[in-house]
Amino acid sequence: MGDVFKALADETRRAILDELALRDDQTLFEICSRLAMKHGLGSTRQAVSQHLDVLEEAGLVHSERRGRYKFHTLDTSPLAQIAERWPPKDTP
Amino acid sequence: MGDVFKALADETRRAILDELALRDDQTLFEICSRLAMKHGLGSTRQAVSQHLDVLEEAGLVHSERRGRYKFHTLDTSPLAQIAERWPPKDTP
DNA sequence: TTGACATGCAAGTAACCACTTGCCTATGCT
DNA sequence: AGCATAGGCAAGTGGTTACTTGCATGTCAA
Numbered sequence: 629m630g631d632v633f634k635a636l637a638d639e640t641r642r643a644i645l646d647e648l649a650l651r652d653d654q655t656l657f658e659i660c661s662r663l664a665m666k667h668g669l670g671s672t673r674q675a676v677s678q679h680l681d682v683l684e685e686a687g688l689v690h691s692e693r694r695g696r697y698k699f700h701t702l703d704t705s706p707l708a709q710i711a712e713r714w715p716p717k718d719t720p
Numbered sequence: 721m722g723d724v725f726k727a728l729a730d731e732t733r734r735a736i737l738d739e740l741a742l743r744d745d746q747t748l749f750e751i752c753s754r755l756a757m758k759h760g761l762g763s764t765r766q767a768v769s770q771h772l773d774v775l776e777e778a779g780l781v782h783s784e785r786r787g788r789y790k791f792h793t794l795d796t797s798p799l800a801q802i803a804e805r806w807p808p809k810d811t812p
Numbered sequence: 813t814t815g816a817c818a819t820g821c822a823a824g825t826a827a828c829c830a831c832t833t834g835c836c837t838a839t840g841c842t
Numbered sequence: 843a844g845c846a847t848a849g850g851c852a853a854g855t856g857g858t859t860a861c862t863t864g865c866a867t868g869t870c871a872a
Binding site: 631633634636637642645646649702704705707708710711713714715716717 | 723725726728729734737738741794796797799800802803805806807808809
């Protein structure tokens with residue numbers, strides 16, 4: 629199991645999570661073009677593919693292959709451990 | 721303002737946050753010895769000091785100098801933006 | 813004031829990480 | 843079959859980062 633915190637450390641990966649939060653079941657090329665449009669990121673396909681591997685290793689993204697397409701979905705459940713590890717303090 | 725996500729990416733820094741979550745107002749040396757005891761981390765004083773700088777830049781740690789001691793306290797409020805950015809999905 | 817203690821500063825090093833580059837596999841359409 | 847599309851694999855490169863090393867500053871106690 630990968631490291632959720634290290635997966636979140638990269639800005640491009642966070643932008644990918646933003647995109648998947650807006651729309652699930654996106655392919656690699658869809659994510660690439662949306663990153664270029666909305667975020668002005670000129671990331672190559674291979675770069676985004678490696679980022680998706682990291683996110684999937686961390687459990688933040690799940691993928692499913694259908695035909696020649698691979699669809700990616702967001703999974704926010706690993707984020708819960710962050711709030712659990714350092715819970716907010718009581719406001720007096 | 722530093723990057724909260726990058727601050728969380730390092731395991732030693734997360735251990736420091738763990739220590740401060742247990743006890744606030746710790747000095748640099750206190751944190752060093754507790755890291756060595758409980759977490760088995762042989763980090764030098766300078767390494768821990770630089771980690772504290774990163775955490776303070778990210779707003780996760782506040783420090784106050786009293787005499788020749790510098791006390792560090794935990795601030796979990798920057799963590800809220802994580803849950804806000806990618807909110808948990810509705811469980812149907 | 814002298815010495816011990818707590819911390820700060822800064823340059824150098826080694827490991828890691830994001831990204832590229834080039835080629836390969838597989839699926840679907842005509 | 844032939845070709846275009848979607849994606850995968852792997853080695854190499856540049857920049858970042860964690861850590862070290864050595865010295866300097868500041869505080870307190872005797």
